[in-house]
Amino acid sequence: MCQPKIFLLAAGYHKQAQRPFSLWSFSNGKSILDWQTHAFEKALPGNQVNIVVGYDYQKILANHPYLNFSYVLDWEKSNALQSFLSVINDFSSPTLVMYGDTVFYPETLTRLIGMEGDAVVVIDSVWKQRFSGRSQKDIAIAETLNIHPYGEVEYTGLVKFSPKVMNWISDHRDSAAHSNRNFIDLINDIRDAGFNVAAYDVIGAWSEMNEPNDLVHFILGNKAETLRRIRPQLKKSEICDQITCTQQDWKNNPSLIIKRVQAQFEGQRLIVRSSYFEEDSWETSNAGVFESILDIDCNDTHTMRKAIEHVFLSYGNPCAHAQVLIQPFISNVAMSGVIFTCDLFTGAPYYIINYDDVSGRPDSITSGQKSDLRTAIIFRRNIDAVHKIDSRLVKLIEAAKELEQILGYNKLDIEFAIDKENQMYIFQVRPIAVKHDAHQINEKQLALFLQSAWQHFKKWQKKSPSILGDDTIFSGMTDWNPAEIIGNRPNPLAVSLYHYLITEDIWARQRAEYGYRDVRPAPLVHNFCSQPYVDCRASINSLIPSSLPEEVALRLANVYLDILKDNHQLHDKVELDVVFTIWVPTFRQDAEIRFKNRNISTQDIDILEQALKKLTARALVRLNEDTSSIKCLSERFVEVMGSHLDPVDKAYQLIADCRRFGTLAFAHAARAGFVAVALLKSFIQKGTLSQKRMLEFQASVSTVAGDFQNALDDHSVSVDVLIKQFGHLRPGTYDVNQTAYWENPDFYFDCQRPRMTQHTSCDGLVFTKHEREGFQAFLDALPTEIKVDEFIRYLSQAIQAREKTKFEFSRNLSVALDLLIQYGKEVLGLTREEVGYLTFDDIKALKIGQLDEKLIPKFVQLRKTDSVEKHLAKLPGLICCENDFFGYEQEKSQANFITRLSVVAELIFIKANQNEPLDGKIVVIPSADPGFDWLFSHNIAGLITQYGGANSHMAIRCAELGIPAAIGIGDKQYDSLQNGRMILDCHKGRFEYV
Structure with a gap:
């Protein structure tokens, strides 16, 4: 058969990108044109591809000097058909024509060449579902035609004409070249002229390049397709042999499938894996949703049949094309896990490796059945840092880089294993489904930020x-x-x-x-x-x-x-x-x-x-002196708020007073509170006190938090009174974006909800003779004259003073933030979030006229950009x-477990506008800040915080109220938490899902 002439129509350009489609490049340095010419070379070795160019053709020629080009003079006024007709001069040969913004697999081109017909049109019968989430707008602009027996289909931009048809086109060249005619019109005319027009349905196996990522959409199909497509190109890792079967194949003849599997994998242990198109898409990842069955004896027909059926059943009601993937099972695993080639949430340029090097399981990460895992985080531009973490990961990163290079895409989720012979296996490659549009990432700038921090x-x-x-x-x-x-x-x-x-x-x-x-x-x-x-x-x-x-x-x-x-x-x-x-x-x-x-x-x-x-x-004797200034702070607060100062001046005064009279007193009180709690714990270690008695003592101490609780329980106290007394509290004392209690009283002061069952009141707690003797022995060892009763009073007052002084100084700070929000909105034209990009130096400069208010919005925008970029680090x-x-x-922090209680309950994460009921739940919050005291107005079952120490406010409150808590579990454990039923066992020092 005569080899066809090939025309690639690349004269146009993408209007948004303002560049030819052919020049779109990927992270591996390859372009769409490279992919297209490679596909032709593989399908039709030695055939010359004639590339029809127009817009910015000099750049295309410079980048591909070895290719054959034809230039369309009037490309701006020409569509694809007119471009083709303007350059064709041989109408005696079979001719293959393809749009310059489409890509196909080499095997598609090979099959097309072998098909009979005067004209063979490559169509897509599943065009409306060609890729997940295809928009109605994109569907509306698709080129479609009606063709038997498919009905309406999308024209893919690829067609083959026989010499007979080419001669007919030559005779009708002038009418075909009319400005309002296109390839769809030409194909319809050819059919109307009596020629045999055949259709080749690619069933979605092609892509139109509207954006660079479309090529990766094209390459990454379901699990089995992806592995099959990339396997021949891998040098740094290996993909196991595979067999796939569709739901239709399995229904028609399951015995044949099993025989085929047993013939190919005779004597091996196998894994039956899900490979469903709903499992992973560019919009969502359903990783782990569907079943995989491990370590199956290939020769056990019954077990093999059950495993395949089980995986199909996990799909629900799959279509006939749904697949199951069967591969050899890797049993001698030294390390397994998942590597993300960018930060999952922001897209920042990091390799995030979550792995298990203990269990020997190939699926311990993806199954979610193991919690004692390792997480390594490596900046892409300085991967040498991986050597000090785990030198075995070097091989993994090299394999990930190779995959990025092959795909021309660097946002991948790769499942891997390394066996005890140091062989790297790739089990799955999927696109990271999280959209990162909100984060503008400048990798070079981020590298400079890190370099500056390092210096x-x-x-x-x-x-x-x-x-x-x-x-x-x-x-x-x-x-x-x-x-x-x-x-x-x-x-x-x-x-x-x-x-x-x-x-x-x-x-x-x-x-x-x-x-x-x-x-x-x-x-x-x-x-x-x-x-x-x-x-x-x-x-x-x-x-x-x-x-x-x-x-x-x-x-x-x-x-x-x-x-x-x-x-x-x-x-x-x-x-x-x-x-x-x-x-x-x-x-x-x-x-x-x-x-x-x-x-x-x-x-x-x-x-x-x-x-x-x-x-x-x-x-033990200095507490009152150290905290005496707090009274002055309260008096000055009333004076400042009653003055006629402008909002920014009031805010400045409140903050200045806060430092002068408030935070030093609070620092002293916090130190005293630490001393008190440390001493109580040492008495437990010494045997002077029991854990239970210490908790009883803490519960007997009247604190601000206890007053808040009691006020909520007293239904005779109006919301107005609650706002006046506690309205300044906010979750996040220094954060202007956190709403104060007064801003959402219906939630924070919801008197209709059932209250937390109070810990048994221990007012007037009397210490035993043994306990007092222990206290006396402690005092006798110190150069002090104070008595046991004075010491007990100190322990109580130290715990109280810490809460009281923070309550007072945070009033100044919270009201100052309210005033800055008001000033930002009314005078500077700033949103609440934008006020967060001011600094105290700005406030000071505005107060004394050193800074022009007109400059503030520019400062805010610069800082916002700088802050957002740096926070990607x-x-x-x-x-x-x-x-x-x-x-x-990533370190696994040792949590501070409060009480010796155990509870099993559902986990719930506190959001900015919490509406879900908290009763009976284990509540998860980021910090142990007093602004979260409102939680205790609900019957929560337990508490977990990301940050916070053994002596933090929430630790003390949970001890007082007898609420099991894990305070300060750290970033790694916090990030691994998700909704589900959990046991929080403080006695054994653990929390895990049940």
Whole structure:
């Protein structure tokens, strides 16, 4: 048979992209034209492809100098048919014509060449469902024709004409070239002229290039199709042999299918896998929805039949084309898991690897049946960081890169396994279904942000005159815990307010006044890619008694840092399990364990013990003096709110007063609260108190949170009174985007809901003789004259003061945020969200006239862009070395379990506008902030928080109310949570799905 002449019609261009379709390129550097010419070369080796060009033809020629081109002079006024007729000069040969914006598989072209007919038109009978989610607009503009026996179908832009038809076209060239004629008209005319027009139905196996990702839509079909298409091109990994059968094939002759399987895979163990078109699409991923049956004996006909039927049944009511995939089962698995080639939620350029290297199962990740898994996160531009995490992952990333190169697409979800012989297997490749349109990603810019953060980290490794220690590490959950208080991706206003009110000076001033080392002017919190981190060296120094000799303090600083480096899970428990900050009865035995094989001598421990005893004795008598300024804060609040100042001036004054009279008192009260709780826990360890008695004591202490609870329970208290007293509270003390209670009173003060059953009242709790003797023994060991009753009073007042001072200072802050929202809207024309991109320095400059209000919107937009881009960076909770900026393994934090209770209940995540009932549910929230106190007005069964420590507000409240809780479970465990029924067992220290 005579080989056809080939014409590829690529004269036009994509109007939106303003470039020829042929030049659209993918991440592997290949273009659509490369794909098309490769397909022709494979189907018709040696045949010359004549490419008809017009728009920007010079670029096409420059990129493909080895191809044959014809130029259409009047391409702007020509459609595809006219372009073809203007360049054709041989009407005696079979001719194949294809649109320049369509792609087909080589086998389609091969079959087309072999088909008989005067004209063979390639059509698509499933055109309305060719790809998932095809819009009505796209369907409306499709080129369609009616052809027997299919009815209305889409013309794919591919047709083959015989020499007879070509001669007819030559005779009718002038009429065919008329401006309103197209290929559909030509095909209809050929049929009307009596020629035999045959149809080749590709049933969706083609693609029209409207956007670059369309090629990947084309290549990635269902599971079996995808694996079959990419298998021949893989060098870095392997895809197992496969057999597929359709639902129709199985219904017609299941025995034949089984015989075929047994013949091909004789003696092997097999896996029967789902491969359904509904399983994975570009709009949704149904990964794991359908069944797969593992480790089947190929020779066991009965088991094989049941497995295939079971997988088909998992589809529900599948169509006749639904497939099941059968492959050899990989049994000697060393590692298995899933790699995403971008961040799942933002599309940021990271490799996210979730894997299991313990169980030996090939499906432990996808089945969701194992929780003790590893997660590695690697920045695409610096994959060398993977070596320090797990060198075995290098092979995986190389395999993922090869797949990206083959597909020209870098947003893939790849299921893999590596066996004990180090062979890499690919089980599945699917597109990541999450849309990332909201995130404009500049990979180069993100790399610069990370580089800048890395340089800042390096700079702060240098020794400081006021801070001891050879180097430092940074943590988002240490000390004042910015990840909990302002979030791990706070807006600029929250960052600046937290800095001004706490982490610039107040934190260090409080420690110095208390008797610890004065580390000023060192800041506590640094920002890496707009994410807040505590300088652990500065924090540790600020918790070392100032009376220690310098050489002892230096040894302690370095040892404390070493303990933290060796035990990453303790970075949210530094004051409990790393640094000794007060003296407790168990100090000696704790110190011997903690300092074992460390550079701390017995003499150092003696000196530290004496210093801590003095500091602790002073702590027991200073609380009232330290917190006295809070009364002044309340008085000044009334004065400021009664003044005639403008909103921005009032906001400034409230914030300034908050720092002057509020946050230092709160810092002292928080330190006292920590001392009280630490002492109570030490009494449990010593045997002076039981856990139950400690909880009874905590429940007996009257706090602001308890007052709120009681006010809600008292139905005689009006909503107006509740708003006046508690309306300033908000979930997220520093976050302007969080609504205050007064803004949604119907929800926060819903008096119709059943209330939390109160913990048994223990007012007037009387300690036993044994307990009082234990307290006395503790006091006798300290250089103090206070009595047991005074000590008990201190424990109660310290717990109360922490809640009271925070309640008072947060009123100033919350009302200031309300005023800034008002000022932003009425004067600056800013939305509430945009107000979050102001800073406290802006407010100060506006107040004194240093900043023109007209400039604010521009500043806001610049900061918003900068912040959004930086927040795409993924950083670990603890930054210990330079490589951590480019790759790290996600830590599994040790949660703080509160109470010894156990509960089984449904999990529920708290949303911004919560309407679902919470009664009887285990509630999940991001932080242990007091603004979530309203939760306790519902009969919640338990609580889980992402951030928060053992002494955080919510930990104390749950202990008081007897609610089982896991406080501060960390990023990794929090991210793995999903809706479902869970057991929260605080006694055994676990939470898992049931």
